[in-house]
Amino acid sequence: MGDDLVQRAHWGNLEGQNWAGLARLSTEETEGEISSDATSEEAGPRFVTGRDIKSTEEQERDxxxxxxxxxxxxVHTYMEPDTSAWKRKRVRLPDGSIGYRVVRPVFEGALEDLKRGKAPNGERIDGLIVYDIDRLTRDPRHLEDAIETVEHYHWPIIDITGTLDLLTDNGRAMARVVVAMANKQSADTARRVRRNHKARRDRGIPVGGTRPFGWQEDKRTLDPTEAKHIRDAVKRLIEGASWHAIVADWNRKGITISRPPGGAVRPPEY
Known part of the structure; x- marks a missing residue:
């Protein structure tokens, strides 16, 4: 049955089959290209991200x-908003060692569900569809996981733009080349972003995003009240207080960061 599903998907015949979609949206600067129309030094470069390509709703609809x-x-769509298909994070591996991996639990869960042939809602699934190869992955390790699902477990993964072909040997070879080049593009863009931010920092030009706590909206003028909170917190840390104690104290006093998630301050994560 599995080989037949792959062959029918290759022919474009999905008659009587149940499919799941994977819709991924990335809003990371490092996955975008620096727009050439950004000429204002104060405004800085504009980054074209996954949101400029296709929203998750458009991907699902298409x-x-x-x-x-x-x-x-x-019969089901795996929604993966604001997720990088390239950026690696420090994680603990199953054997207890530390490694660096692209963390995409939704993607990994979709592949496992496909191998079992069952969606989270209990429906049978016969294949997985994405908008294009870039929405599937920019990480060679994750591409190999997808290729394994098709080649050895015989479950088809296809796209709607024709940039992804995991159903044939030639297509898989080309997918490896395309993902390797996309991975390099992300690395190159990340390097340009870092250099741009460093140059702006050295010249005292603020970058985009929410104002840092302790500064006013121009990101150059100290906010007297917030700056005092920071100085007091630093003094307490030097004297031996913990982050958690300071955070709890700030929350009791109603002190929030410039854009609080849920209105509260959280301790830093390491």
């Missing part, structure tokens, strides 16, 4: 339309 136009049903 994937559903593609499957239904070929006789299939779209």
């Amino acid at each position: 994937g559903r339309g593609f499957v239904e136009s070929r006789g299939g049903r779209c």
Whole structure:
């Protein structure tokens, strides 16, 4: 049955099949290209991100339309908002050692569900569809996981733009090349972003984003009240207080960061 599913997907025949979609959105600067229309020094470069490509809703709609136009049903969509398919994080591996991996639990869960042939809602799934290869991954390790699912478990993964072909040997070889180049593009862009931010920092030019706590909206003028809170907190740390004690104290007093998640201060994570 598995080989037949892959062959039928290769022919574009999804009649009677159940498919799941994967819709990924990345808003990271490091996955975008620096726009050439950014000429203002104060404004800085504008980064084109996944949001400029396709929203998750558009990806879901287009994937559903593609499957239904070929006789299939779209029974579930794995939503992966604000997720990097390239940036690695420090993680603890199953053997207890430390490694650096792209962390995408939704993507990994989708592959495991596909191998079992069952979506989270209990529906049978026969394949996975994405908008294009860039929405699937920019990480060679994750690409190999997807290739394994197709080649050895015989569950098809396809896209709607024609940039992804994991159903044939030639297509898999080309996918490896494309993902390797996309990975390099992300690394190059990240390097340019870091250099741009360093140059702006050295010249005292603020970068985008929410104002830092302790500064006013121009990001150059100290906020007297918030700056005092920071100085007091630093003094307490030097005297031996813990981050958690300071955070708890700030929350009791109603002191919030410039853009608080849920209105509260959280201790730093390491």
